[in-house]
Amino acid sequence: MRFTIDEAARATGGSFSIDPVSDQTEITSLTWDSRSVEPGALYVALPGERVDGHAFAASAVAAGAACVLAQHELDQASADQIAAAGAAVIQVPDTQAAITALARAWRDRLEGRVIGITGSTGKTTTKNLVRDVLAAAGSVCATKGNQNNELGVPNTVLTAQADTRNVIVEMGMRGLHQLEELCGFVRPQWGLVTNVGESHIELLGSRENIARAKAELLEALPTGGMAFVNAANDMTPKLLEFADLDSRGVTCVLYDGTAQAAERRAALSAADAARPAVWSEDVRLDAAGCPRFALCACGFDGMPEPVRVECALELRGMHNVSNACSAAAVGFAAGMEAAEVAAALSGAKPEAGRQEVIEAPGGFTVINDAYNANPDSMRASLSTFAALDVAGARIAVLGDMGELGSFAPQLHEEVGAFAAECGLDRLVCVGQLAQGIAAGAQKAGMPADRIAMVADGAAALADVREHVASGSAVLVKASHFMALEKVVEGLVE
Known part of the structure; x- marks a missing residue:
């Protein structure tokens, strides 16, 4: 500014x-x-x-x-x-309020494109991928870390230069009308929703209400704007119903980063099949859990024929194929070539605290995913962990997930049941709510002697140290307030 x-x-x-x-x-x-x-x-x-x-x-x-x-x-x-x-x-x-007022005034001077990103999971990773893709085609300013709240959003706008080509603003929300308020001064021309999941269900009460709140970003887009939505998410029809894009002259772009994307595309209506789209084919994980896939696209301006290009990510986990496809969709919409987009995605690095792989001095591997957690991201992290090529024991340290309200007991149990299917040798559950993870895992058939329930990170660290050995892998994940990064620090010191 x-x-x-x-x-x-x-x-x-x-x-x-x-x-x-x-x-x-x-x-x-x-x-x-x-x-x-x-x-x-x-x-x-x-x-x-x-x-x-x-x-x-x-x-x-x-x-x-x-x-x-x-x-x-x-x-x-x-x-x-x-x-x-x-x-x-x-x-x-x-x-x-004065910071917001300054951002509103500075937004009037921005000459480039402003892109808003929201979603229940994957916001920060997707924002980073969009940043890395668009940086290959011009100047970019993007939200730092996950500063996506009432202070971080205006600060992102103020950080941009007047002539920055693309300004990428990550937007969080905890209730209805919050995104509406943020969009009032951000005024995004393009908007991307990663998914509608269960985070913040404590305050919103249902996934439909979460979709209602997320749709506020799409509702704020102007005529001639572009909305990027996840065709694989079951709540996307609700998003589109709330946003009413077509009648307002907003282009809807579909992306689908699942292994079933091609089948899903074949089942689309003629109207949806005619929309610009990005999807994945031949999705697989390498021994390190990093995706390899064919990135496919069609329907964008300057793209008379469908394109297909091989893409390899350094980010771990099948869920990151969806994040990559959404970022690719933004790149194609900005006029980038397929090879250019794939190269940018392949060069993207994971952010600290998000599926960060650290080799510990004891000869074992620590996967630091302790930055935040909700049921969807827990399952995604466990799936990635299960796909890793591990010579020794797999140990998962899972802590409480916040902002789930009365749904917390059920959702923690469901995560535990999922964990039981992931080939873990030991499950360490940290915190009061995480006792539900332990209960769910045991109900799903995981032996009780492979499950530990502990009160805090110090006790979790002691348990892992007792069971870890050379060749083992340790996953650490919980909501940020659990401070399980201290477990990571203790294991790698």
Whole structure:
């Protein structure tokens, strides 16, 4: 972003409590972390339950911030230091809302295409793949990590340069109207939904309601926009019903990354078969669990005949074929050639904490998938783990999954039943809810002496250390609040 201090004040509706030396001083970045201030930054003082960002305003200015955005008066010592440094303070009623206001103003200046991505699972991986594909054809700005909330989304918009060719915004949601609110200032021209699963079912109550909430991204697309939807997901018809794309002049692109994609395409109606589409054929996993498949496409502008190209991923798991097909669909829609798209997908690397394979000093392998979890991603991770070529024992450390509400006992048991079918030699269940995983596995026939129930990561680490040996493989997965990355750290130290 590039705003003068005066423009920032006008965009946020704020007033100067400390005047700038020059209201034409330019601010070129934004942060609410005083430790990551760059020269010329706008430091946003966010209040918090434990830490109030206003307390760090002076240190942010000392580090080079040109301006502070505050929602209450600073203490006199901080105000004196800021004034002496020649920085300004803009006071607003709500600093978080002011970030959104800045993003709304900056969005007006973006010249490139804005692409929104949401879904129950695979959002961050898909966002990374779309980023890597489109980076082969021009400048790209994409959400960092999984910063897809009310702060991360506007920050992504503000991170883009005015002439960035493609701005890729990952959008999370926990209830109805949240995506609608985010889209109000992001204003995506293209939208991609990875799937509709069971995450956030605690708040939304049913998968149909989750589809209703996810459809808000597609409903926000303008005439002439493009929607990318997963033909293999059973809730996609609901998404399309809610979004009503055809009547609004939004192109619907179907993608299907399953082994049954060709059969599913053969069964499409004539109208759906005429849509632009990407699908996979001849899908298989190599010994490391990485997919190899034929990437197929048809119906895109500049594609008079169907195309087919071999594709090999460094990401593990059959589920990543779907993520790759969705990213390929975006690439084809942007006018890229099949070979160019396949090369970009083949070069994509997994993000830390997501199916990250680490060779431990003890001669065994750790699969770090501890960043987050829901029932769908648990099953996908276990399927990948079962497909790996492992010389020794397979040990899965599975922890609680959050935000499932009253559905939690049943969904944890279902994951346990699935785990019992995955050829595990040991299952370590961490946390109160994960006792349901243990119960489900035992009901499905896994011997009780191969199942451990422990309270926390420390106990899980102790159990794994007792059973792991050279040649073994250990999968670690749970919702982020379980902090099972400490198990990974303990195993690889």
